[in-house]
Amino acid sequence: MPTVRLRDAEEYPVAARALFELSKAWFGHEFSEPPAMSRVMAWDAEFGGPHGRAMKRAMADGEFNRAEKEMVAAVVSGVNACHY
Amino acid sequence: MVGITNALNVVADVTNTSGLLAVVSPVDEKRAEPDLAPIFDDVRAFYARPDIPLPFRIAALDPRYLGDIWQATRRAFDDNRLSRKLKESLAFAVSVTSRSSFGTAFHGGEMRRLGVGTAGILEVLGVTQMFSSYTKIADTLHLDPDMAHMAPIDPSPAPGCP
Numbered sequence: 001m002p003t004v005r006l007r008d009a010e011e012y013p014v015a016a017r018a019l020f021e022l023s024k025a026w027f028g029h030e031f032s033e034p035p036a037m038s039r040v041m042a043w044d045a046e047f048g049g050p051h052g053r054a055m056k057r058a059m060a061d062g063e064f065n066r067a068e069k070e071m072v073a074a075v076v077s078g079v080n081a082c083h084y
Numbered sequence: 085m086v087g088i089t090n091a092l093n094v095v096a097d098v099t100n101t102s103g104l105l106a107v108v109s110p111v112d113e114k115r116a117e118p119d120l121a122p123i124f125d126d127v128r129a130f131y132a133r134p135d136i137p138l139p140f141r142i143a144a145l146d147p148r149y150l151g152d153i154w155q156a157t158r159r160a161f162d163d164n165r166l167s168r169k170l171k172e173s174l175a176f177a178v179s180v181t182s183r184s185s186f187g188t189a190f191h192g193g194e195m196r197r198l199g200v201g202t203a204g205i206l207e208v209l210g211v212t213q214m215f216s217s218y219t220k221i222a223d224t225l226h227l228d229p230d231m232a233h234m235a236p237i238d239p240s241p242a243p244g245c246p
Contacts, residue, residue: 003226029234036227037218055214063204068170069211072177075086076215079181084222084229 006039016042019052026056037084085160089175089187092139092157096186099138110141119147123154130158132197137190169198176205177212 009020019042020034034042041048059069077084098104113136116124123144124136131137136144143150161171172194179187195205221227 001226002228003224027231027234035231037222037231040221040225040227051217054210055218058207058210058214062207063200064170064173064207068173069207071166071170071174072208072211073215075174075178076181076212077219078086079090079178080216080219080223082219082223084219084227 002036004040006036007043009034009039012039012042013045016045016048019045019048022052085171085174086178088153088157088160089178089191090182090184091153092137093179093182093184093187095142096137096139096190097184099142100186108142108145110138111136111144113141116144117147120144120150123147123150126158127154130161131194138186169195169200172198173200173204173208177208180209180212181216 009017012020020031020038023034023038024031041052059066059073064072099110111120113124124140127136127140128134140150140154143153161168161175166174172191176188176191176195178184179191192205195208
């Protein structure tokens with residue numbers, strides 16, 4: 001159970017909700033509620049915005065494609081024993 | 085691949101940084117017993133290098149153990165559905181994440197040898213860094229998984245399985 005109360009999407013200011021639309025586009029998935037991580041990162045848009053942009057830049061196709069980078073993310077999550 | 089990477093790293097790192105060398109001495113590759121020679125030759129060929137990486141010289145203290153460890157390593161890293169280049173890159177990410185000096189240098193070197201440029205290495209480093217951030221945020225806040233449903237479960241067997 002989360003240690004903080006996660007806001008529902010409609011509790012966020014309009015500008016922050018734009019980040020949720022970006023999440024949908026990024027994952028190509030229509031979430032019924034933005035993922036918990038997106039809602040956490042949108043809490044402070046001045047942190048979540050640049051953090052999200054850095055993530056997208058890191059995940060963009062380059063020498064490795066996005067699928068390969070998702071595998072990298074998976075092994076990093078595994079080594080960190082991250083349940084999320 | 086994640087498991088065997090960590091298995092090799094843990095022995096190499098502890099050998100480099102602790103008193104393990106006071107307890108055991110790695111096999112001198114130039115004075116290897118005859119039963120080790122074909123394994124060492126295969127290691128050299130696989131990595132295209134004249135020396136034997138440290139964790140294999142430690143494992144070589146028991147040649148049968150080395151034989152199995154090497155067979156597993158080779159199986160895990162050889163080209164299969166995933167390319168060897170990608171597997172070395174994943175092993176690099178594993179090594180960076182687990183703070184393995186040996187593994188970071190070894191698998192980073194293998195990435196370069198297999199054709200990954202500096203930009204590619206930085207890409208893997210960037211993803212590793214970003215997801216070291218996300219995973220810690222998620223764990224600190226005890227977030228419940230809520231994204232696993234995005235893709236259907238693939239029931240097809242793993243490579244090599246019936």
